[in-house]
Amino acid sequence: MDFRNFTILVTPDFTVPSFEYVENPKALGVGILIVYFLILFGSGVNIFTIVSDKSLYTPMYFFICNLSAIDILHTTSIALTIFSVFLVEIKTISYRACLVQMFFYHSGDLMEAVAIGIMAYDRLVAICNPLRYCAIITKNQIIMLIVFSWLFSLSLTCYLAFTAEGLPVCNPVLNLPFCDYQTFIRASCVNADLYLGKSGIIGFTVVFSSFAFILLSYAIIIVVVIKLSSESRKQMFNTCTSQVIVIFCYFMPKIIVNFASKFGVVLTMSERSSVHIASTFGPSLVNPLVYCLKRENIRKKVVSFFKIYKTSP
Template sequence: MASKNNTVGITEFIITGFNDLEHPKAVGIVILIIYSLILLGSTTNICIIASDKHLHTPMYFLICNLAIVDIMYSSSASVTMLTVLLVGVKTVSYKPCAAQMFLYHMGDFMEAFAIGLMAFDRLVAISNPLRYHSILTNTRILLLVLTTWVINSAVVGTLAGITEGLPYCHTVLKYTFCDYPGLVRAACVNPDDYFVFPTIVVSLVIYGNFVFILLSYIWIICTVFKISSESRKHMFSTCFSHMIVVVCYFVPKFVANILTRVGLVLTIPERNGLHIVATLVPSLVNPVVYCLRTKEIRNRILRIFKDNTVIPSK
C-alpha cells in the first residue's frame, strides 16, 4: 500500500468528463430537471409515509428507506455535475471530492440492499401471507435496514481509507464526478492492485443482492402457480413495481461491469454517459413507480390535491 508521505501536494481535482460536450448547459438543464424530479418524488413519498400512521408498516418503511437512498445517491453525483455544466467550475477540492466519493458508493451499495430487502418483503408476503405480520414486524424491518446501513458504512469507509492513503500526482479526473476508480487512477500507483477489494465488494453486495432477488422471484413464481388465476393477477401486480425498480438498477450495472469484460468496448464518454444513467434513472423511476402503482400513496396524493383545490365562488 502506498504511504501518505509520498503524496504530492494536490489539493483539488479537475473534472474533465464533460469536455467533449457541444452543449454542456443543455445537458446541465436536463440533469437539473431530472434531479429536481428525483427530490420532489422521493421527498413526497417520505412525507406521505411519515405523516400517515396507517402506512407505518414494513413495506412502506422499505419504500421510505429506498427514497432516502435515492436522494443521497443522486445528490452525490448531481451537485458536482451541475456545478461543472451550469456554473462552469470544473475544480473540486480534495476533501469535498472524497466526501462525494463516500456518499456516491454508499448510495450505490445501499440501493442494492434496499431493493434486496424489498424482494424479501414480497417473498414473505406471497409465500407466507398468513404469517407475514408476525415474521416481518416493524422492529425487525428497522433492524434489518439499520444493519445494511452499518455494513455499508464499514465497507465504503474502507474504500475511503484506501483513497486517503494514496499518493496523488495527477489532478485530472476523466469522469463526471468523484468516485473510487477516478481517485485511484489519479494516484501514482498501479490501479489494478487497488481494484481487487472493490471487485470483491461489488460481487458480494451488488451481484449478491441480484442473485438473492432472482432466487426470490423464482420462489415467488413457483408459489404463484399454485394459486388461482385471480390471486395470480394480484400477486403479479404487487411485484410488478419492484421488478421495474430491479431492471432500472441492475441493467446498467451489467452493461458497465459484465459486458465490458466480455468484449463490449466503450469509450470514456460512453462510460461516463452510462454512469450518469445508472445513477439518475433508477432514482428517478423509483418514486414515480411507487407513487403511481402503490394504491395507498396514490390515493393520499389525490386526496391532498382534492382537499387543496380551490372551488371558485359563483
C-alpha cells in the same frame, strides 16, 4: 527541533475535463437538473405521504420510505459537482471534497442494492407465508434490516475511503464529471489494479449477491403463485410489478457494463460518463414514479393532498 524528517503531503485540486464531446453542456446540465428536482420531489412526496399517514405504517411502505431516502442521498452526492461542471463551468474539486463525494456516492449505491434485496425478501415472506407475515416481519425486524443495510454499506465504503485517504496524486484529472473510487485511484501514484481489485470484489459481492438473492426469491414466488387460482395469481403478480421495474432499472445497467467489459468492449469517456450518470439518476427517478403510480394508497393520498392545497384560500 529538526524539521527535516517531516514531509508535507500536498493534495492538489482535481480537474474535471471540459468534455468537448458534449455539444451543449448547459442544456445537458439543465436536463440533469430537472431530473434531479423530479427525484427530490417524487422521493420527498413518498416519504412525506408515508410518514404523515399512520394507515401506511406497514413493512412495505417503510421499505419504500427507506429506498426514497437512499435515492436522495445517492443522487445528491454527485449532483452539485455535475451542475458546477456543466452549468457554472467550475471544473475543479478539492482533494477532501472528492473523498467525501466518493464516500457518499458508493455508500448510496451499495445501500440501494441491499434495500432492493430486503424488499424482495419482504415480498417473498408476504406471498409464500402470508398467515405468518406479521409474525415474521415485525417492527423490530424492519428497523434491524434498515439499520443493518445502512451500517453494512457505510462500513464497506469507509474501508474504501480509508484505502484511498492520503494517496499521492500524480495525474489530478478526473475521467468523470464527479468523483468515484475508480477515477480517484487512477489519478493516484499507485498500482491501480491492486486497489481496483479490492473495490471490484466489494462491489461484485454486494450487488450481485443481492441480485442472485432477488432472482432466487422471485423464482420461489413464481412457483408458489402458479399454484394459486387465476384471480389470486393476478393479484400477486400485480403486487410484484413495481419491484420488478425497480430491479430492472437498477441492475440492468450494471450487468450490461460488466459483461461488456468482460468481452473486451471499451467505452469512450462520453459513453462511460453517460452510463454512470444514467445508472445513478435513472433508477432514482423511476422508483418514486413507480410507487406513486402503482400503489393506490399513496396515489390517493397525493391526489387528496393537492385537492386540499388547491381549494385552500
